[in-house]
Amino acid sequence: HSLYLGEAEEHLAGLLRKIGLFYVLPRTTLSPLFSQGVMTAEVVSYAYAAWKFVFYFAARPGDDLAALSRALAHDPTNRSRLMELGANLRRDVFTEQRVAETIFQYPGLVSEIYEDFEAAHNFARGAGQTRRSTVQTQEHLHTMIRKQIADEVDAEVLFTMLLFNRATQKTNFFMRGKTALAFRLDVSFFGNRERYAAYPDIPFGVFMLVGSTFRGFHVRFKDVARGGIRIIKSHDPNAFNRNKEALFVENYNLARTQMRKNKDIPEGGSKGT
Template sequence: MPLPTITRLLESNGISVVRKVIEQFGNGITVYSLYFEPRSEELVREVLNDLSLMFIARKTAELLPLYFRGEITAKEYAYGGIVSMFVYYFLHHQDEDLEYLFSALKGDPEKLSHLENIRRSLKQETVSLMRIVHTLKNHPELLKGAVALFEDKFGYDEGEFDAEQFKIKQQELREQMGKTVDNDQDKEIIEHVLLFNEVVVRTNFFKVPKTAISIRINPEFLGKDQSYPEAPYGVFLMVGNDFHGFHVRFNDVARGGLRLVLSRDKASFARNLETAFFENYNLAHTQNRKNKDIPEFGSKGVVLLHPPAVPSQDIMRAAGEQAFKKYISSFLDLITNQPSIKDYYNKPDIIFCGPDENTADYMQWAAEYSKIKGYPYWKAFTTGKPQSMGGIPHDIYG
C-alpha cells in the first residue's frame, strides 16, 4: 500500500503523522516507520487493527474513497474485497438455452468444456469484477447490512447464533434492496452477496492477526450448476492484498499439488483471473480420477499472484513466494484449532498437499509452518520435502 494512502488512512481516523521514515532493502522489502502525536492506547489499538485489515484485504480502489469519507468501515471495505471475488466466480446466471445444451452434452466432457468456455466468457463480459464492485460502491447500505449479518454469524460475540433470526434478517435485507434496485444484473449480484453469508461455514475474517482472508464454503450450491459435473467435497477461498486462490477437494482425505500462477503481462493475468476457479476445479477433478486406486482422493490448490507494480523476474519471484506463504497461513487458520474462529461445518478438515508449478521449493517451509500453527498431521501436510524430513525426492525415485 502506498505511503500517501497509509497517511490518509491514519488521518481519516483522527491520527496526525508528524514524521515518516522509509527504508528500502535489496530484497525488495520496504519498511515504513511512522511517528504520530500521542493518543489514547485504545484508539491507537483500534486504528492499528483497522490498518492491519486494510493492509491484508484485497485492493479495491473504488471502495477506498468511501472509507476515507467515513461511509464504510475497514471491515466493510475488507468484506467488499472478498465477497466481490466470491460473486465473480460463483454468480450463476440461468439461461434456458445454455442449460438445454449442458443437459444435451452431459456425456461429452470435451464439448462440455468448450460450452463452459463460451458461457464463462459471456458471463464475465456482462458481470465483470469491476461491475460487481461498482454495485457495492453504489449501494453501501448493502455492504453495511451484509457485514452486520456476517458478524452476527462469525463475530466474537459469545452468545449462541440464532440461525432462524439470521434467515429472517437476510430476507429483510433482500426485500429492502429489492425496493431500491430495479436493474436485473444488480439484483443477481445482491442475491449472491447474500448467498455468500449463507454458504460460508468457517472464516478467519474476525481473527487477529492474519495474513489474508480465508473462507470455507459449503459447496452444495455448485451441484445446481451444470458447469460442474460433480459438487466438490470442500472448497476454500483465500484472498490477500496481492493474490487470491482456491483449494478444491473431492473427498474427506485427499491429496494434490499447490500451483502458483505467475502472469507474464496484464493480458495473461486477465485470462488467468477469468479461469482461476474453473481450472482449479478441473485440475482437482482430474486428480481425483488419477487417485482412484489409492486411499487418498484428489485435490488441487491454485494461487494466482496479482501483477506487481514492477514486474521484473526477481520481484515476481519474491512476490510469488510471499503470496504462497500468505495463502498457506490463511488456509491453516481454517484447518487448525483456532478458538477465535466459529465453525458451522463441525468436522475437521484433513488436508494434504504436494508441489506443483512454481511451488516445489516451498514444501519444506509449508510442513514446518503447519507444525508451528498446530496442524496435527504436519509431517504429512506436504510431499516433496527433503529426505531429512522423511521426504522422498521425486528427482531420484520418480
C-alpha cells in the same frame, strides 16, 4: 498485574481488528469507500472478499438458457457446449469492474449485507446463537433487493453476496494475526445444476483465500486429499486478466483430474491455485 478497561477494552479489540484488516488489505480498489467515510474498514474488507466470490460464482442463467439446458438434458455433448456458452456470457456480464460498480453504487445495502455476515460469523459477538435471526435478516435483505434494485445485474451481485454469507462455513475474518482472508465454503450451492452445470462433480471442500496481491482457491474431493499447489505469475495485464478469469475453473478441473488419478489410493484429489 491486570488492567480491566471495560468498554474501552472492546474498543481496543475493534481497533486491533481494523489494524489487522489494513495489514491484510492495505490498499484496494474499494479503499476510497473507507477514506471518504462511506464504509467502515470491516465493511470494505468484507466487500473486497465478497467481490471476488461474486466474480467467480455469480451465475444466474437467463430463462432462455435454462429452457435450452432442459431441452438438451439427453444430449450431453450439446448441453456441455451450451453450458460453456452460458459461462462465457456470464463472464462478459459479471466482470470485476461491473461488480465493483454495484458495490460503489449501493454502499448502504452492502453494509447491511456485511452486518448479516458478522451476525453469522463473529463469534465474539454471539454468532451461531442467533441462527433464526440471521435467516430472518437474509429474507429481509432479499426482499429489500427485489424492491429497490431494478437492474438485474446489480440485483444478482447483491444476491450473490448474500450467498457468500450463507456459503461461508468458517473464516478467519474476525481473528487476529492473519496474513490473508480465508473462507471455507459450503459446497452445497454447487447442487444447483442450472447455475453450476460447469462443475459436474460437487467437491468435498472449497477454500477461498484473498490477500493484497493474490487470490486463490483450494479444492478437494475427499476429506483426506492430496494434489499440490500452483503459483501462477502474470507477466503483463492481459495475462493477469486471462489467469484470474480461469482461476477457479482450472483449479476445479485439476483437482477433479487428480481425483481420478488417485482412484486406487486412500487419498482423494485436490489442488491449490
